[in-house]
Amino acid sequence: MAADLGKWGNGPHYGPVLSQTELYLLRPELELHPILTGSDGSFHLVMSLQTGVLGGFNASAAASDSEFVKKDEPATIPRVEQLYIISDLTPWCTTVRNESGVTLENICRTLFQQYTQEYVTEAEIAALSPRVHDHIQRTAAHRVNNQTYNAPPTWGGYTPASPVPNRFQRVDWLRDRMFFEGVRKDPDYTRGRLGFDAPNIFVMTLTS
Secondary structure (H helix, E strand, O other), X not given: OOOOOHHHOOOOOOOOEEOHHXXXXXXXXXXXXXXXXXXXXXXXXXXXXXXXXXXXXXXXXXXXXXXXXXXXXXOEEOEEOEEEEEEOOOOOEEEEEOOOOOEHHHHHHHHHHHHHHOEOOHHHHHOOOHHHHHHHHHHHHHHHHHHHHHOOOOOOOOOOOOOOOOXXXXXHHOOOOOEEEEEEOOHHHHHHHHOOOOOOEEEEEEEO
């Protein structure tokens, strides 16, 4: 049965936006938007963390693309000023902030920015096995080559070959699993990863 999405539209269901202090004092159970959990039967979100392009499709009409018209709806009810997203594929924690209440688009844009504007540190690279390091390097080289291929030609139509990158964007760490699949509440994993849990910490699933 399709989720009831009426309450995610503008109306009294929103309630106040909880600050971080209020969230920890009240400790409410936050309900995730169905688009984030993949339970919205009318729209499946498609987002690449490499390109940031947002779109989706209706499962009953998968041949047609759908516009992300619900991007301004709140990510959770009650609404919160900030939430945190971790993943079992990466060592990082992404903080998403909006004093008016974190929205679906806030999550998408912040994840894209974090994974394309932040770089893997030397310490993080040093902790990798040679095999994984090689996979990440090949992913980065492929990304750079694609960016060069799609860039306007230079020097009279000749575009020089891109060198092998010596810095990796965080998105390169994902290798082929760079598509957002959803987020979930997972207290056991969160405690094992961070040593504690909180209502606004969620775990991101990625897919290829």
